[in-house]
Amino acid sequence: MAAALVGKQIGDLLEKGTVPKEYQRFGSTVEEIFDDIRQLKLTYGDKTTEISPGAIGLYSYLNRVSVGVQQLMALNRKFMLEHIDRTDIVPLTELAAKVTGLKTFEELTEQELDNI
Structure with a gap:
């Protein structure tokens, strides 16, 4: 608008x-x-x-x-657009993570480090 x-x-x-x-x-x-x-x-x-x-x-x-x-x-x-999903998006702020229900970059990094 x-x-x-x-x-x-x-x-x-x-x-x-x-x-x-x-x-x-x-x-x-x-x-x-x-x-x-x-x-x-x-x-x-x-x-x-x-x-x-x-x-x-x-x-x-x-x-x-x-x-x-x-x-x-x-x-x-x-x-192709049909292949994009929520795992392709990383919220950069806590507010964005809260609104979207996605993990923040820090949380994803910790998760990956735990997997090593």
Whole structure:
């Protein structure tokens, strides 16, 4: 939701002719600021001008999540989503471990050391 709102806000500012300072180094148009629009153009061609900046922002966010999952899968040498399971994920904080019910890195390390 936040990605869509930020994308919409940037689009509104670009429409008014003002480029936010933190985005000026990327450019001054939707095509320059939203890098993932190139992928959308491959699919939708000239119709990308009809896609709202909010939708492009959301697409960009989901694309980053997708790349992260692909990297997780590659690091675990599991190249199909159906092979990923809870053992491939290690919570880094106590709170994350409590919420997910998974063992922390320290607990897994102790367990492996006990097995040696």
